[in-house]
Amino acid sequence: MVRPQFAKLPAEQQQAILQAALNEFAAHGFHDASLNRVIDAAGISKGSMYYYFDDKADLYAYVARTELAGLIEQVGMLPDLGAGDADTFWSLLEDYYLRLMRALTAAPQLAALLRGWAAAARSPEFQSAQAALEQESVPWVMLALEAGLRVGAVRTDVPPPLLIAAVMGMGEAIDLWLVSQQAKDEELPELIKLVMGMIRRAVGGDGA
Amino acid sequence: MVRPQFAKLPAEQQQAILQAALNEFAAHGFHDASLNRVIDAAGISKGSMYYYFDDKADLYAYVARTELAGLIEQVGMLPDLGAGDADTFWSLLEDYYLRLMRALTAAPQLAALLRGWAAAARSPEFQSAQAALEQESVPWVMLALEAGLRVGAVRTDVPPPLLIAAVMGMGEAIDLWLVSQQAKDEELPELIKLVMGMIRRAVGGDGA
């Protein structure tokens, strides 16, 4: 976990480190990113870096968490999905997804970071960072799933973990494809609609 | 590409190298596997290794290709999917998938290898090996998709690349989940049925 000493740093130096790390991780992914380059770019020494962070994964987790928090702040919280009926559920989800993708195409470095995250997730040294980030994202997915089950928007004949695995995998691959497409902004809603339609067909309740 | 010199080696030494590499790659994935350990385990020198193979990715590709060939030999070729109707298409695919998964649970090292492949696919140094292997697997998927379109088993309102991305992503995630489940052999058919059902709902034609 990031050391408390880091928080005491002047804001500008925190920014310098964070920016250097973001640049490096976004450009090279987790594994191929070089801590030495980050250190040079940030203008600090190795000793200091390891005084602020446990290790490479810790730095990555910190950067990802910080940037993610910024994204969520920008996009807003996920609305309450459990209020209406199944159609509302899916339409709310689609809206939110669209907003997320819009924000991500506006922040390509963060998008690259998340892509790299998916790629690096299976890797022993990354496990600790993985666990930390998952504790923030998985409950999120669980809540959505629960809400979906409650309003009958999600099928009940498949074990929930399998549903989650399927949706996450599909989502990851599709995100990758969407980003690689560099779809124009006006095509995005149509594509998202297709995508959510596929997900809904796969995991949606009987009526859909 | 693997050098012709390798083929001239006594079969037992080829086996030793292949086995050492398989052990290492299956245990640690592509990135975290150590060529030095492979060399030690195989009892050859670095010079020889680089005399037989271009680089690490080349060795990986060779191992994967060889093991994969063994798997396909065991499971048999994919049957002709374009002969019957949509239901036949999906049922043939389900059968084949089930046989594949059975063979994979019987060969856990190969399963680990393929899992690691997916994880390492995005990585600059892996690109060459990736390209070589994809030229064998992608046409395979394309053919299946084409057959599916022909018999009306696959929806036509989604761009094919998006379909492929979705199915591959879903498949990858689900495979991972199935393996992690260590499902008993008698549960497997039921799970596969659920899985193929999800895929069919997502990408299947109107009637299904």
Place this chain on the structure above:
DNA sequence: CCAAAATTAGACCGGTGGTCTAGACTGGTG
């Protein structure tokens, strides 16, 4: 039999993530 070619051994290279020590700075106390 010997030269040329094929093959092997392993030192070596620049790089990696991570550790460690020597010292610079700081604030508090006699």
Place this chain on the structure above:
DNA sequence: CACCAGTCTAGACCACCGGTCTAATTTTGG
């Protein structure tokens, strides 16, 4: 002021990585 404990920094150092290279050895063929 002097001293000192605690905090922080610089960068040498470590083991290891994938990959290169050269010198020696073995095999081949005329």
